[in-house]
Amino acid sequence: MIYINQVLQSVKDSKRIRIIEIEESYVYIVNIDSNTSMPKKELYSSLVMDIEQKECLIIADPFARAVAEDELSEVQIQKRDADWEIIQTYCLEHMNSLLKKNGREIQIKEIAEALNVTPTKVKKLLSRYWQRGMNKNAMLPDYANSGGRGKTKTLRDDKVGRPRRVTVNGEYRSGINITDEVKTQFEHAINKYYRKTNNYSLKDVYHFILRDFYSDRYKENGKVQYRIWESNRIPSYHQFYYWFKKLEDPKKDIEFRKSAKEYELKHRPILSNSKVETNGPGTRFQVDATIADIYLVSSFDVNLIFGRPVIYAIVDVYSRIVTGIYVGLEGPSWLGAMMALDNMVANKVEFCKEYDIDITEEQWPTHHLPEIIIADRGEFEGYAVEGLINNLNIKIENTTAYRGDLKGIVERKFRTINGKVKQKAPGAIQKEYRERGDRDYRLDATLNLKEFTALILTMVLHHNNKIIDKYPMEKEMIAESVIPTPINLWNWGIQNRKGRLRTVDRNIFRLNVLPRGKATISRAGIIFENLPYGSKRAIEEQWYAKLKNKSIDIVYDPRHVDKIYIPNDNGTDFESCILLESSQQYKMDFLEEVIFLHQLRKELEEEERSKQVQFMINTDTMMDQIIKAAEQKKKNAIHQPTSKKEKLAAIRENKANEKQMNREKEKFDLSPSITEQDAEIIDFTSKKKSEEQPEKKSSSSLMEKLKQKRDEKYGKNK
Incomplete structure (x- = not known):
């Protein structure tokens, strides 16, 4: 239900409206925050639906006050009474016309003429x-400065609940009752401000409530x-906090303020453990990677970090x-996971012997395939895992992003390793941010990769013999006095539980975990990858003689691009292909480097x-110019009266x-050439050069004969 004089506030834009009239299936509303606002007609059912769907909230009337007459000045009273008289005398009798848009302007103009004022x-x-x-x-000139600020007002209803203990000016302030409308305002503010990634505090949300619903604008x-x-x-x-605790939903609050992943990772109830999903050793292996909190040096030069x-x-x-380690x-990539x-x-x-650590088979007896591998989405979602799934019958379970807790066992192991590294090893990261004056821990780097690997193997061997805190022991384990160390649990599980352990030839396993690709026989x-390879089998079976690629x-x-491998159909062996002589320059390069070089060549080309296109266009243009010049020269030449037959006969x-x-x-x-010049004849009497010059002698009698023969042919001497 809605009522006349009720005030509503829009959730979308915080616009506040007042219902001034209800007429059958329509209501008339005005915007109470505008300088001037004329009535607007709305459907009654539409407004009710907005309230039910909480798109509009019922709020306290911001202009409802108990104003004592003796607190008003004479000017305020005089102004109020004068304006009220105008409303009573001239406006109320025409209210039906003033509510409707059609004819409103005419009615306002008539009232303005009667009062001798402007329509505005x-x-x-x-x-x-x-x-x-x-x-x-309502006709008081300014509510903001009226009403006796700081003095106790007489309210319609007494406040329920615990009386306030703090006084203002020696008097108790009663406050307001928390009605359903106020609760709705609280809920709206919590959803709008508190359950957002801005991470506003409850104090901030309370201030937003006062700003949006309990203030003058x-x-x-x-x-x-x-x-x-x-x-x-x-x-x-305190009232807001009390009702917030009643409306609180911790799961929703964390999901909206942080994320659903944050809730699942750090705040969800832990009612189970990883062991519940296994029935023995080898059922599930968890694999993960981390970047160690230490800086290493080169094995060739300890000064190179x-x-x-x-x-x-x-x-x-x-x-x-x-x-596996x-x-x-x-x-972190498939190559690391593959290793x-x-x-x-x-x-x-x-x-372990490669790192100068001597152990027995009983100290680390694992060399088996599991039934299921739990891993991150990145490395184990590629094409390379198909060999594990199809040929070795290993199931891959990928966790969702940012859910390291789903691989909690291996994640916890990494925390232990990094903690030990920080305690012992030089060059370890000591704190996230160094302060000015602190020594750079990277300069303390001492271990090379082999030495650090030996350090990790030592910790792994210690872990395999360390008691596991809070391990969910089975009754049979306790009865047989099994100490919950990884080695004991592994051995006991193999003997007493089903397990899923299998072994495989290491070369066949490598064949299945290496990345796969497509090559072309030509x-x-x-x-x-634009590199040519050859194999004995290809030559024997004449692969290269085929007409089709x-x-x-x-x-x-x-x-290691020096070799690629062709798996045989039975999956038990392979054919090795060697890089051909023409591409031996790439023998020591990584595949990424080879691909980069080929891409670089393509980009340069x-x-x-x-x-090249511009050069070709310029060349065509020059060729056309030369041809046109030759054609024009031929066109301008004097044509001799010779027949086609004579022309063709004279070609030789x-x-x-x-x-x-x-x-x-x-x-x-090759000898220096001396240019002979004709001597000048000078008349000594006139001191002028003689105009008569001797005839030039031909430098070659053969050329003279050729010219003579040519002149005779074309009839110049006739």
């Missing part, structure tokens, strides 16, 4: 009347300003034993191609003549 003056009076409550005190220098009401007309912070290594670890969920510079998987099936005695060889599946190690002779003339131009003269 009448509009302002009507707006004040409608906006401020449609009563006599006015403009100053063209900007909207807010004046909070007296304390006896607003809810207190090269950065932080990557650690990949694989842990059995049931026993918590580390089944990789410390290196690959990753950890390769170590998972490796013999750990031989592996006459130039087996082409992969053929695509073939291969596996490759991007760190593409840049040059546009210049003309060529001989032309060749002889070219020889004269093209001949080499």
